[in-house]
Each structure stands twice: as structure tokens, then as C-alpha cells.
Amino acid sequence: MRWDVVRHLQGAYGIGERRACGTTGFGRSSHRYQSRRDPQTELRMRLRDLAASRVRCGYRRLHILLRREGWPVNHKRTYRLYSEEGLSIRSKVPRRKRAWRYRVGRPAATAPNQVWSTDFVSDQLFDGRPVRILAVIDVHTREALSIAPRMSFRAFNVAAELDRLARERGRPKTLKVDNGRSSLVACWTSGPI
Numbered sequence: 001m002r003w004d005v006v007r008h009l010q011g012a013y014g015i016g017e018r019r020a021c022g023t024t025g026f027g028r029s030s031h032r033y034q035s036r037r038d039p040q041t042e043l044r045m046r047l048r049d050l051a052a053s054r055v056r057c058g059y060r061r062l063h064i065l066l067r068r069e070g071w072p073v074n075h076k077r078t079y080r081l082y083s084e085e086g087l088s089i090r091s092k093v094p095r096r097k098r099a100w101r102y103r104v105g106r107p108a109a110t111a112p113n114q115v116w117s118t119d120f121v122s123d124q125l126f127d128g129r130p131v132r133i134l135a136v137i138d139v140h141t142r143e144a145l146s147i148a149p150r151m152s153f154r155a156f157n158v159a160a161e162l163d164r165l166a167r168e169r170g171r172p173k174t175l176k177v178d179n180g181r182s183s184l185v186a187c188w189t190s191g192p193i
């Protein structure tokens with residue numbers, strides 16, 4: 001980072017190395033340093049080959065395999081090369097998250113009254129009694145079709161509210177519910193108005 005700053009100062013302002021290093025507080029010997037470290041290309045290639053043939057092995061197991069083959073390497077060097085080569089194993093995807101891979105995206109609503117979304121909102125009154133609100137929204141127009149408050153909702157109350165909306169506006173093609181399709185929604189969409 002400082003090396004780049006010193007180079008920029010030298011190029012932009014035409015000053016010498018001594019002055020640029022003094023301005024940034026970067027030592028001249030550090031600025032002139034050239035690494036003589038062995039790139040260890042043979043070891044890197046062997047590590048890549050082992051990682052490709054043994055996909056589920058981490059750096060510890062690969063270190064053991066390298067030592068068995070006679071490579072004079074310690075575990076810290078193995079880990080550094082393993083990280084630099086980008087060979088780290090991706091952790092397994094938990095079972096509960098596998099389902100999202102196979103889901104097909106929901107089709108977007110292209111017209112009013114095509115998709116309705118229902119959800120419950122809960123709150124409590126000043127005296128602590130709970131109140132629930134059924135909200136039905138048209139996904140395309142973002143219009144709140146119904147906001148029905150009650151102390152408690154039963155399945156027949158929700159069905160009655162949806163029937164009232166269907167008489168006023170017509171049935172939607174799709175009804176989205178946050179917890180999946182319940183039996184009530186399945187009955188309501190297939191039954192008569």
C-alpha cells in the first residue's frame with residue numbers, strides 16, 4: 001500500500017525517493033526490498049493435485065499426505081499455500097436450506113386482481129387484550145383490499161371475508177399466504193362463491 005503511495009508521489013510531483021519516503025513515513029530500505037522467497041511452485045502444484053483428487057480433505061489431511069510423500073513442509077506453510085491457492089472446502093449446505101435451490105421464482109403479477117396476498121398482523125389494546133388484523137392486498141396495484149380487525153379469527157371468519165371480497169371484485173387467479181397454502185385457502189379457491 002505504502003509502496004504504491006510512494007510511487008504515486010514520485011510520478012505525480014516529480015520528487016525523489018528519499019523525499020517521498022520521508023513524507024509517508026515509509027523506510028527506504030522497505031521501499032527497495034525485493035522478495036527472495038522461493039515461490040514453491042512444485043509444492044503448490046502437488047497440493048492442487050491432491051486437493052483435486054481428494055475433494056473432501058482439508059488442509060490438515062493434505063498436510064499428512066504431503067509429509068508421507070516426503071515433502072519437508074510444516075503445517076503452517078501447508079495452510080498458507082492452501083489458502084493462497086483458494087482450496088478451502090465449502091461447508092455443507094444444511095438440509096433445511098437445500099429446498100431453495102429447487103424453487104422456481106414466483107411469476108410476477110401483471111394485472112390487477114390476479115394475485116392477492118393475505119397476512120395477519122397482531123397487536124394488543126391498552127388493557128392488554130390481543131387484537132388481530134387480517135390484511136388482504138392486491139399484489140399488482142399494492143391496494144389494501146381489506147383490513148379486518150377482530151379479537152380472534154376462525155377459519156370461517158377468514159373464508160367469509162374472502163367471499164365478500166370475491167363478490168365485490170371477482171376471484172383472484174392466485175392467493176398467496178405467508179405460511180404456505182392452508183386447507184382453508186385450498187377449499188376457498190375451489191369452492192363456489
